[in-house]
Amino acid sequence: MTLPKGFGSGGAGGSSSADIERMIGRRVENMTGMITASFWAAILATAAGTAAGYFYYPWAYPTASGHFAFIVLTIIETIGYIFCVKVMEEGSNKNSNGIVAASVGGAAAFVLFVSLFVGW
Amino acid sequence: MAQMPALIPKEVEIQRLKKVWLIVIAMGSVAASVEVDNFVDGSLHQTSIRDSAFTPAHWWLYSHFITLPIGWGMAAVYDRKIPVLRGPNNSMNTGLKMTILGYLATMFTIGVNEMWHFWFVEEIFAVPNHWMFNMGVVVAFMGALAYVVRIYARLVELGAETPGENPYIAEMYKMALEGKLYSRSIP
Numbered sequence: 001m002t003l004p005k006g007f008g009s010g011g012a013g014g015s016s017s018a019d020i021e022r023m024i025g026r027r028v029e030n031m032t033g034m035i036t037a038s039f040w041a042a043i044l045a046t047a048a049g050t051a052a053g054y055f056y057y058p059w060a061y062p063t064a065s066g067h068f069a070f071i072v073l074t075i076i077e078t079i080g081y082i083f084c085v086k087v088m089e090e091g092s093n094k095n096s097n098g099i100v101a102a103s104v105g106g107a108a109a110f111v112l113f114v115s116l117f118v119g120w
Numbered sequence: 121m122a123q124m125p126a127l128i129p130k131e132v133e134i135q136r137l138k139k140v141w142l143i144v145i146a147m148g149s150v151a152a153s154v155e156v157d158n159f160v161d162g163s164l165h166q167t168s169i170r171d172s173a174f175t176p177a178h179w180w181l182y183s184h185f186i187t188l189p190i191g192w193g194m195a196a197v198y199d200r201k202i203p204v205l206r207g208p209n210n211s212m213n214t215g216l217k218m219t220i221l222g223y224l225a226t227m228f229t230i231g232v233n234e235m236w237h238f239w240f241v242e243e244i245f246a247v248p249n250h251w252m253f254n255m256g257v258v259v260a261f262m263g264a265l266a267y268v269v270r271i272y273a274r275l276v277e278l279g280a281e282t283p284g285e286n287p288y289i290a291e292m293y294k295m296a297l298e299g300k301l302y303s304r305s306i307p
Contacts, residue, residue, distance in 0.1 A: 020129050028138040035142070042149075053176035060168050061176055065160075072156055080149035084142055091280055 029092040032085055036103055039081040043107055046073045047114055054119045063119040074111050078104055127203040134280045136202050137271055143195045144268055147188060151264075154184045154257070165243035173234055182230050185253075188260070189223040196220060204274050205267075208299075215270060218263025225256030270296040 050070040053061035085100050128136075161177040196216055199205050207213045212220075229252040236249035273293035275281040284290050 020132055023128070023132045024135045028135055028142070031142070038146075049176070049180065052179070057176060060164060060171075069156065069160060073153055076149050076152045076156070080145050084145050087141060087145070088138055 027092075028088040029094040031088055032094070032096045032099060035081065035084045035088070036099060039077060039103060039107075042077045043074060043110065046070055046077065047110075051119065066119065067115040070114060071111055074107060078107060128201075130278055133202060133204070134275065134278050136198070137275055137278075137280075140195055140198055140202065140205075140271060141275075143191060143198070144264075144271070147191045147195070147264070150184055150187055150191065151257075151261075154181065154188075157181050157184070162245065170237060170241045170243050173237070185223065185226040185230055189220055189227050192216065192220045192223060192260075192264075205270065213267060213270070215263040215266030215268075219260045219267060220263075222256045222258070222260025222263060225259070226253050229253050229256060266296070269293065273297045 047070060050066040050073075053069070054063040054066035082100060082104070085096055089096060157177060157180045161181055164175065164177045196212055199213060199216060205213050205216075207217065211217075229249070232252065233249045236247070237243075240247070269292060272281060273296040276283045276293060277297060284293060
């Protein structure tokens with residue numbers, strides 16, 4: 001099998017499992033931490049963005065409207081997050097259901113807190 | 121079905137396809153967010169005049185129309201590592217090309233839109249400066265669908281995903297694998 005430049009045994013033919021490991025880099029089933037951090041970054045950015053609406057433009061964006069947008073967007077982000085983790089881990093023996101459940105539960109609690117106590 | 125030649129080891133290809141898949145899911149979430157803002161922006165413009173270009177509904181819309189072409193561009197950069205996703209004459213995948221062009225059109229339209237609204241404040245949906253937002257998104261969605269189907273079909277072929285049971289869906293995957301999702305002559 002032809003491998004990219006820099007891989008393989010320099011014309012002697014064949015590729016080793018070490019070559020294949022180098023071509024893969026970080027495996028997708030080991031990216032759950034990165035995906036979870038990105039999910040939380042997205043949630044916090046969404047909270048900040050909607051808050052900018054009802055704190056700086058209250059005549060155009062009532063607080064309830066901002067919270068509604070925050071809730072809908074968090075649901076979209078959560079679906080993407082769950083999809084990412086499940087698809088990346090399928091076919092492997094990794095299982096991060098606990099991390100996903102804690103993260104989604106934490107996000108739900110955060111959204112409830114913001115919706116009930118912030119901006120009113 | 122034409123079997124694509126294996127130019128990289130199977131395990132490497134599955135991992136790379138899934139990394140592209142991650143970007144695709146993220147871009148799908150951003151696109152869903154744009155659809156929500158379509159309503160938010162529309163409802164704002166029905167109830168209050170356009171006081172400034174920098175209302176939150178526009179931050180939301182415009183930041184996404186910058187994120188989407190850049191994000192899909194990142195997919196294009198990584199896409200080069202996966203031979204099966206190459207387009208005609210080793211160019212960029214046709215679906216990916218359409219997606220990036222469509223979202224670049226929306227990014228360009230941000231400027232066009234602001235120039236138009238400098239003179240005409242009226243924000244009705246059908247003004248010509250809004251047409252290119254909608255046409256760009258439609259072109260991008262068509263391309264993204266073709267690209268996603270092709271990735272999924274390859275994952276099915278590699279045994280990493282379960283094939284569709286519906287024969288019409290299976291036919292669509294088959295066409296995608298042969299590079300004929302749009303027609304039998306345009307890959």
